[in-house]
């Protein structure tokens with residue numbers, strides 16, 4: 001029997017994030033309803049989304065296919081190169097097979113890669129098309145949370161969606177910069193210190209996108225994580241974990257695991273421009289299993305980011321495979 005679940009949130013985006021996190025990237029959206037002006041969690045726009053897990057048929061077929069290709073690909077340097085970036089052997093084997101079959105056919109290659117990536121890596125839109133989205137960015141210090149907060153809010157505002165940035169727990173020096181950024185983008189900006197102030201600020205805003213920029217939390221400091229959790233828990237925001245790409249894979253995954261109490265429902269992957277291993281974004285996204293909403297590609301606000309999408313991830317996969325192959329051809333360590 002088809003297992004159907006219902007999710008309520010303030011926007012289609014927030015409801016989709018809930019559904020994809022729980023049911024997986026292939027969750028099938030069966031129905032979306034606007035419930036009109038009803039008070040949910042203190043806000044008035046409510047969307048109800050009915051979703052089901054993807055039919056078991058596709059994964060079973062994919063698993064069978066992948067087992068044989070993975071076995072025959074063991075020791076394949078391209079596959080090992082993708083493994084080293086965190087991709088599972090199954091996904092890596094499928095991408096390598098597609099790459100070898102379609103190499104040189106730019107558009108066809110990218111389309112085929114995108115179709116396969118979409119089966120493994122969830123992405124989600126973040127613009128608040130059907131209501132309002134409260135997005136909290138959490139993560140280690142210096143990964144680009146503040147910069148990303150202003151990129152998203154600035155881009156939303158430029159697209160006609162009223163946006164606001166709230167800084168939670170930022171110190172004076174941190175928020176001086178944020179105030180300057182907010183002024184430059186003509187964005188409302190508020191500072192809050194705790195859960196009560198955050199809830200008050202959220203009650204007062206009418207913005208359709210509110211990005212809550214949190215102070216960097218050391219992943220190995222459980223007290224810092226717990227403080228952030230208690231500051232956010234009452235506000236029913238979509239917590240999005242920001243991680244920078246290109247550092248040590250295991251360290252980054254371990255850091256992500258330490259944020260588990262914050263129950264992140266989405267990922268923002270940052271600084272893809274600062275590494276020669278941006279393909280690690282694919283491995284992190286696959287392993288963490290949370291929908292990716294944006295990839296950041298530089299410090300400029302609001303331009304340096306792309307919305308996460310299967311085609312964007314396919315471009316990254318194609319670039320990575322081409323680079324791996326070039327380097328292998330030159331017999332230089334990757």
Ligand SMILES: Nc1nc2c(ncn2[C@@H]2O[C@H](COP(=O)(O)OP(=O)(O)OP(=O)(O)O)[C@@H](O)[C@H]2O)c(=O)[nH]1
Nearest residue numbers: 141142143144145146147216270271296297298299
């Ligand atoms: N190259 C590059 N630099 C970035 C990117 N995102 C942010 N930065 C830079 O990284 C530095 C830190 O960015 P912030 O946005 O302040 O990082 P944060 O996570 O808010 O830092 P804390 O608040 O201290 O935890 C700044 O110099 C940004 O300009 C990116 O995608 N690429």
Ligand SMILES: [Mg+2]
Nearest residue numbers: 145146174216
């Ligand atoms: Mg910051």
